[in-house]
Amino acid sequence: MEVRPSKEEIDRFISLATKQGLLRDSDNSAVFYSTQHLMSCVQSCRSAFGEGALHTIAVKALPFLRLLRRFSAIGYGAEVASHGELEIALAAGFVPQNIVFDSPAKTRFELEYALSLGCHINADNFDELERIDAILASRSDIAAPSIGLRVNPQVGAGAIQSTSVAGEYSKFGVPLKEQGDRIVKAYARYDWLDSIHFHIGSQGCSIDMLVDGAAEVDKLMQKINAGRTTPIRNIDMGGGLPASYNFGDNLASFDAYASALFSRLPHWQERTGGQRLITEFGRHIVANAAWAVSNIEYVKPSNGLHTVICHLGADMFLRKCYRPDDWHHEISVYNQESQDFVAQGKNVIKVAGPLCFAGDIIGEIRLAEIPSDQDRLIIHDVGGYTVSMWSRYNSRYMPVIFEYDTSNNTVSIVKQAEIAQDLIAFWS
Numbered sequence: 328m329e330v331r332p333s334k335e336e337i338d339r340f341i342s343l344a345t346k347q348g349l350l351r352d353s354d355n356s357a358v359f360y361s362t363q364h365l366m367s368c369v370q371s372c373r374s375a376f377g378e379g380a381l382h383t384i385a386v387k388a389l390p391f392l393r394l395l396r397r398f399s400a401i402g403y404g405a406e407v408a409s410h411g412e413l414e415i416a417l418a419a420g421f422v423p424q425n426i427v428f429d430s431p432a433k434t435r436f437e438l439e440y441a442l443s444l445g446c447h448i449n450a451d452n453f454d455e456l457e458r459i460d461a462i463l464a465s466r467s468d469i470a471a472p473s474i475g476l477r478v479n480p481q482v483g484a485g486a487i488q489s490t491s492v493a494g495e496y497s498k499f500g501v502p503l504k505e506q507g508d509r510i511v512k513a514y515a516r517y518d519w520l521d522s523i524h525f526h527i528g529s530q531g532c533s534i535d536m537l538v539d540g541a542a543e544v545d546k547l548m549q550k551i552n553a554g555r556t557t558p559i560r561n562i563d564m565g566g567g568l569p570a571s572y573n574f575g576d577n578l579a580s581f582d583a584y585a586s587a588l589f590s591r592l593p594h595w596q597e598r599t600g601g602q603r604l605i606t607e608f609g610r611h612i613v614a615n616a617a618w619a620v621s622n623i624e625y626v627k628p629s630n631g632l633h634t635v636i637c638h639l640g641a642d643m644f645l646r647k648c649y650r651p652d653d654w655h656h657e658i659s660v661y662n663q664e665s666q667d668f669v670a671q672g673k674n675v676i677k678v679a680g681p682l683c684f685a686g687d688i689i690g691e692i693r694l695a696e697i698p699s700d701q702d703r704l705i706i707h708d709v710g711g712y713t714v715s716m717w718s719r720y721n722s723r724y725m726p727v728i729f730e731y732d733t734s735n736n737t738v739s740i741v742k743q744a745e746i747a748q749d750l751i752a753f754w755s
């Protein structure tokens with residue numbers, strides 16, 4: 328499939344939403360998710376890793392209930408990293424057995440709550456294992472818990488330091504090189520500890536790195552299993568398959584990941600011992616499934632270039648604005664008159680957001696024509712870690728979120744645009 332929705336598709340669904348009165352004059356920006364795109368990524372993930380795996384969608388990447396319901400409806404799982412995300416997953420219809428609870432800061436209350444529901448839990452450290460042990464000792468009604476320990480296989484950092492979690496140091500998990508023996512002992516001590524978890528990073532990690540991490544964990548599992556009567560049952564390999572953010576890039580695919588993984592570790596594919604794979608992909612499923620549109624409010628010439636002021640900035644693109652060298656979104660200018668994208672050219676255009684912050688710049692593009700306030704911007708690949716990271720700085724309204732279906736040409740609202748009462752409630 329195409330990496331991202333086409334120009335024709337974007338055009339068609341802006342027109343449809345406008346015609347149906349869903350995209351109103353008062354909406355200065357909006358986000359559109361392609362349901363087809365989401366669901367075909369899910370299909371690719373399932374077919375690449377084979378039957379019997381528990382695939383979960385990382386709620387931190389996509390917390391919209393209406394979209395999450397599409398995942399729960401087809402028996403998909405949810406990876407959650409806070410009590411709030413757990414409640415969102417339950418409200419979106421995920422059965423607790425298909426919910427994986429990760430977080431380095433789980434409280435005793437949260438652990439007991441998730442265990443009593445029957446969620447799968449990945450402990451982040453040895454102290455958390457002790458807490459779980461105490462809870463299980465006091466709660467005979469929690470009969471068959473499903474619990475793993477997060478291990479940092481220490482295979483190095485990827486291209487983006489702040490989203491790499493398998494370097495020599497990481498705030499997550501137990502470092503394998505330093506504490507391998509202690510990990511093996513923990514598995515020998517806690518017979519309820521039936522799973523293992525690792526996650527290498529999010530964006531910037533090559534397939535080779537992901538597979539290296541898996542291979543380290545595999546070696547560890549052999550040592551663990553040698554000291555136990557029941558071998559490890561669940562292998563949770565986290566997420567981290569990158570998405571493409573540059574036109575022309577098609578960095579990775581589920582098939583490429585699965586084939587590299589299974590050729591290095593064929594027994595992870597065969598799973599003759601009855602082991603189950605768990606995945607927690609977010610970005611690769613959601614990032615390319617959405618695009619945003621914003622009105623251009625002003626165009627200001629200065630310093631040999633033009634600055635376009637639009638309505639989405641560091642409130643939605645935190646990573647791009649705070650770490651501009653690490654992140655990128657392609658931006659097209661959509662000419663309302665010709666209903667076409669303005670061609671590439673010599674004019675330098677800085678695209679700035681609406682916030683009171685000099686770093687509120689979401690990109691720089693070069694165009695044949697200088698845009699006007701009659702044009703709109705299309706910001707590509709905004710489906711993950713954008714709206715879910717929405718910042719309240721300057722108290723701007725989160726825009727309307729749509730989903731559309733290319734198979735029957737329909738568009739509908741996932742979440743209404745915020746209004747003053749929403750903000751007043753938030754700050755009250």
Ligand SMILES: Cc1ncc(COP(=O)(O)O)c(C=O)c1O
Binds near residue numbers: 529567568608610
């Ligand atoms: C533990 C864990 N699992 C899964 C994910 C999802 O990663 P990605 O969206 O890159 O697939 C993350 C993201 O940071 C994570 O921390």
